[in-house]
Amino acid sequence: MRSSKPSTQMKARLSVVILLLSLIIVYISISYYNIQILKGDYYATKALASQTKTFSLPAKRGIIFDRNGEKLAHSITRYRVYLSKEAFDINRKSEVIEILNMSEESFDFLYEKARIRFTLARQITQEQKDQLIVGDFSGIWFSDDPTRVYPYNSFASRVIGHTTIDSEGIAGIEYMLNEELKGTDGVLRTVTDAIGRPLPYGNEERIEAVDGANVYLTIDEVIQHFSEKSIKKGIEETGANNISAIVMEVKTGNVLAMASEPSYDLNNPRGKNVNMDEDEYNSLSEEEKVELWNEKWKNTVVSRIYEPGSTFKTITAAIGLEENVVTPSTEFNETTGYHEVYDYKLKCWIYPGHHGRETLTEALENSCNPVFAKVAQKIGKEKFHEGLVGFGLNDELEMQLPGVQNYNVRSVDNIGPVELATMGFGHGVSVTPLQLMRTLSALVNDGNLVEPKIVRKVETDNEVIYENTNGTKRKIISSDTSRKIKLMLESVINNGSGKVASIPGIRMGGKTGTTIKLVDGVYDEEKVIASFFAFAPVEDPEIAILVIVDEPQSSSFGSVVAAPIVKEIMESTLRHIGIKPNFNDN
Numbered sequence: 001m002r003s004s005k006p007s008t009q010m011k012a013r014l015s016v017v018i019l020l021l022s023l024i025i026v027y028i029s030i031s032y033y034n035i036q037i038l039k040g041d042y043y044a045t046k047a048l049a050s051q052t053k054t055f056s057l058p059a060k061r062g063i064i065f066d067r068n069g070e071k072l073a074h075s076i077t078r079y080r081v082y083l084s085k086e087a088f089d090i091n092r093k094s095e096v097i098e099i100l101n102m103s104e105e106s107f108d109f110l111y112e113k114a115r116i117r118f119t120l121a122r123q124i125t126q127e128q129k130d131q132l133i134v135g136d137f138s139g140i141w142f143s144d145d146p147t148r149v150y151p152y153n154s155f156a157s158r159v160i161g162h163t164t165i166d167s168e169g170i171a172g173i174e175y176m177l178n179e180e181l182k183g184t185d186g187v188l189r190t191v192t193d194a195i196g197r198p199l200p201y202g203n204e205e206r207i208e209a210v211d212g213a214n215v216y217l218t219i220d221e222v223i224q225h226f227s228e229k230s231i232k233k234g235i236e237e238t239g240a241n242n243i244s245a246i247v248m249e250v251k252t253g254n255v256l257a258m259a260s261e262p263s264y265d266l267n268n269p270r271g272k273n274v275n276m277d278e279d280e281y282n283s284l285s286e287e288e289k290v291e292l293w294n295e296k297w298k299n300t301v302v303s304r305i306y307e308p309g310s311t312f313k314t315i316t317a318a319i320g321l322e323e324n325v326v327t328p329s330t331e332f333n334e335t336t337g338y339h340e341v342y343d344y345k346l347k348c349w350i351y352p353g354h355h356g357r358e359t360l361t362e363a364l365e366n367s368c369n370p371v372f373a374k375v376a377q378k379i380g381k382e383k384f385h386e387g388l389v390g391f392g393l394n395d396e397l398e399m400q401l402p403g404v405q406n407y408n409v410r411s412v413d414n415i416g417p418v419e420l421a422t423m424g425f426g427h428g429v430s431v432t433p434l435q436l437m438r439t440l441s442a443l444v445n446d447g448n449l450v451e452p453k454i455v456r457k458v459e460t461d462n463e464v465i466y467e468n469t470n471g472t473k474r475k476i477i478s479s480d481t482s483r484k485i486k487l488m489l490e491s492v493i494n495n496g497s498g499k500v501a502s503i504p505g506i507r508m509g510g511k512t513g514t515t516i517k518l519v520d521g522v523y524d525e526e527k528v529i530a531s532f533f534a535f536a537p538v539e540d541p542e543i544a545i546l547v548i549v550d551e552p553q554s555s556s557f558g559s560v561v562a563a564p565i566v567k568e569i570m571e572s573t574l575r576h577i578g579i580k581p582n583f584n585d586n
Contacts (some may be wrong), residue, residue, distance in 0.1 A: 056143075056188075057188055057206075057207075057208065058144055058145070058146050059182060059184055059185050059186070060075055060146060060209070060211040060212065061146060061181050061182055062181040062211065062212035062214045062215060063214045063215075064173060064174075064181075064215045065214065065215065066216075066219050066220060067216060068221065070221040071151060072152065072155070072156065072160055072217070072221070073149070073150050073160055073174070073266075074148075074149055075146045075147060075148055075149065076146070076147055076149050077126070077144060077146060078123040078144075078146065079123070079124050079125075079126070079144060080119060080121070080122055080144070080145035081100065081120045081122075081140060082118070082119060082120065082141050082143070083111075083114075083117065083120040083139055084116060085115075085116055085139070086139070087138050087139030088139030089138055089139070092135075092137060095135060096135075096137060096140070099128055099131045099132055099135070100121045120140075122145055122165060123165070148163045148167055150267050153266060154266065155221075155224065155225070155263075155266075156219060156224050156228075156259070157263045158260050158300075158301075159217070159219060159258050159299070159454065160172050160173055160266060161173055161174035162174055162269045167182060169182070170269075171297045172297075172299070172401065173215060177455070180213045180215065180458050180465070180466075181215060182212050183211045183212035184210040185209050186206070186207045186208045186209035187205075187206075188205070188206050188207075189205040189206075213458050213459060215457075215458050216456045216457045217455060217456060218454055218455065218456045219255065219257060220256045220257065223247055223257045223573050224258075224259060226257070226569055226573060227247055227257040227259040228259045228263070230245070230568045231243040231245050231547070233565075233568075234261075234547075234549065234561070234562075234564075235261055237554065238549060238552040238553060238554045238561045239552065239553030240551055240552045240561070241550045241551045242261060242262060242550045243261055243547065243548065243549050243550065244260045244261075244301050244433060244547070244550075245259045245547045245565065246258055246433060246546045248441060248452060248544050249543065250441050250535060250542060250543065250544050251445060251448075251541075252453075253438075253451050253452045253453050254453055254456070255452055255453065255454050256543075256573070257569075257573075260299065260300055260301060269293065269296075269297065270289070273296060299401060299402075300550075301432075301433050301434055302397070302399055302401050302404040302405065302432060302434050303403040303404065303432065304405075305405055305407050305431070306431070306518075306529055307427055307429065307516075307529075308436050308513055308531065309427065309513040309558075310367045310369075310425060310511065310514060310558070311426065311436065311440065311531055311533050311546075311558075312426030312431075312436075313364060313367065313372045313426060314440060314485065314489065314511050314533070315388070315391060315440070316372050316375050316379075316423075316424045316425070317360065317488065318387075318391075318443050318477055319379055319383070319387035320375045321477075321481045321484055321485070322477050323379055323383055325375070325379055326378065327360065327484075328360050328361045328484050328488055329361065330360045331357060331358070332358055332359075332360070332374060333356070333357050334348070334355045334356060334357070334363075334368060334371060335356055336354055337351035337354035337370075339370035339374060341418050341421045342417065342418060346369060346373050346422060347370075348369045348370055349367065349369065349514070350366075358371065360488075361487075361491050364489070364492055364511070365495050366496060366497065367496070367497050367511075369425040372424040372425040373421035373422065374421075375424055376420050376421055376424025376425075377420060380420075382412060384423070385412045388409045391442070391476050391477075392435075392442065392449050392476065393408070393409050393431065394406075394408045394409060395449075397432075397435065397451075398451050399434060399454055400453075400455045401454060404432075405432045406435070407430050407431055407435065410429070426513065427516075433548055437452065437533075437544065437546045439476075440511075440533050441535070442476055443476075443477065443482060444485060444535050445482070445541060446475075447475045447476055447478060447479060447482040448474075448475055448476075449472065449474055449476050450472055451470050451473055453468045453470060486541070487509075487538070488509075489510055489535070489538075490508065490509040492509065492510055492511055493509055493510050497557075497558075498510040498512055498532070498563055500567065501532065501534055501563040501566050501567040503536070503567060503570060503571055503574075505580075505581020505582050505583045506570075506579075506581050506582075507538035507539055508534060508535070508536040508570065509535050509536070509538050510532060510533055510534035510563070510566065511533050512530075512531070512532055512557065512558035512559045513531035513532065513533070513558045514528055514529070514530050514531075514558050515528060517550075527551050529549070529551070530556060530557060530560075530561045530562050531546065531547060531558050531562050532546070532559070532565075533566075534563075534566045536570055536579075537579065542577065542579065543570065543573055545570055545573075547562045547566050549562050549565075
């Protein structure tokens with residue numbers, strides 16, 4: 001019979017097992033002590049870090065208003081959709097695609113390229129978000145994704161500009177005042193679940209976003225609409241490539257309207273041009289599309305450099321009057337229709353006809369090139385150059401818009417006898433429309449040069465952080481010279497080439513302009529730029545308007561293609577600001 005006592009061998013084995021278990025227990029205890037006690041803070045921090053996610057809290061981009069508080073650009077709440085591949089049920093893909101209006105190809109491309117978590121869609125609506133929530137899709141969560149909205153679509157497009165999908169300004173005021181408008185994003189650090197969704201019971205650290213400032217423009221929404229309507233009609237009637245218009249307060253420099261047509265849709269800035277066929281647009285390469293967009297977004301009012309032609313004769317007349325080399329009644333005998341300088345015949349637009357004997361005022365009415373070539377010669381190149389510089393044509397424009405050009409007049413050393421004569425009637429001298437507008441407005445503003453402005457103020461909820469209060473920069477001509485210029489320009493409207501722009505009961509002055517267009521440095525006789533400058537009322541100027549018509553097909557004369565547009569805008573503007581016709585004032 002066997003003994004029930006354990007054998008020596010069994011005791012040895014049991015001792016080994018107990019020893020091993022003891023060692024394991026000791027090891028676990030030491031490890032536990034090391035993890036929980038000695039390095040407890042380290043591992044707790046590491047665990048929390050793996051569970052904590054940082055989310056951006058987008059700042060609300062500031063609003064862009066017109067001068068009267070009409071909303072021109074603002075942001076609305078949309079949502080970004082995230083997807084976690086490890087938690088999403090791929091069998092429900094078709095449901096998500098339908099809600100998000102995505103193509104299957106787009107979904108598959110994103111899904112296959114992404115590693116674990118990725119952005120599935122941007123700027124979805126509240127309705128779409130609600131549908132996804134009701135659908136209870138695992139692996140999908142959301143964050144705010146502010147979207148920029150332009151309520152009037154193409155309205156003042158080259159002034160307002162637009163933003164990227166991430167609300168970064170890319171053109172116009174949106175670009176120039178991007179830092180002020182965009183504000184500062186906030187930060188949310190919170191404990192999340194395995195797929196990155198914030199847990200309701202987790203600790204969180206929150207730094208609130210600081211919303212962007214609001215911008216008030218000098219633009220008057222009503223006058224801007226008048227201007228855009230008029231130049232759209234002008235394109236239809238003249239067949240021009242494009243037409244631009246500026247409406248400005250003479251005394252303050254506030255730009256009430258700055259319009260260019262064809263414009264573009266701010267809510268779809270990367271769409272095709274309005275006059276382009278859809279198939280033609282789709283056939284363009286990405287590089288060609290980018291080039292097309294950049295050209296489309298340009299504001300020609302501030303960036304186009306051109307020879308102004310006959311509108312510049314007003315400047316020549318003002319220098320001549322200020323230098324006392326001519327008076328409004330100085331007579332010129334123009335019987336040949338041209339003025340010869342060396343071997344160059346500087347012809348009048350009426351050549352081979354001629355204007356005969358005419359005063360300086362009549363020459364301005366008739367827009368006679370030979371007379372103003374002679375006036376420039378009477379002034380002399382030093383005084384003429386000094387006058388152009390003094391009139392602000394070398395002053396840097398302070399307009400808060402991208403692409404503003406400042407074209408300086410040529411140096412005295414580069415003005416020869418022929419150049420001096422042609423500059424007298426606006427050829428061989430280059431300006432931008434805004435430069436010309438600034439100087440011509442000063443000539444009828446008692447000689448006071450005022451800087452054009454497009455931004456009235458920038459403010460937050462609590463304070464005004466910028467306000468444009470720029471006044472007169474300097475006086476460029478005497479009050480007497482300004483009075484004479486106003487009366488001479490009024491005579492152009494009443495008796496000369498600007499008759500078509502006259503408004504019954506309103507004393508108005510103006511000047512036509514036509515110039516042959518420079519194409520790749522060469523004058524193209526088949527292409528012209530026609531323009532018209534006008535101001536009213538003559539007795540106390542309030543409004544100045546400049547319209548520029550690029551390559552009109554119906555006529556090459558500013559009096560025919562630009563003056564009717566100016567008249568239409570001026571009538572509407574004066575009525576809007578409360579200036580009524582006076583039929584008792586002869």
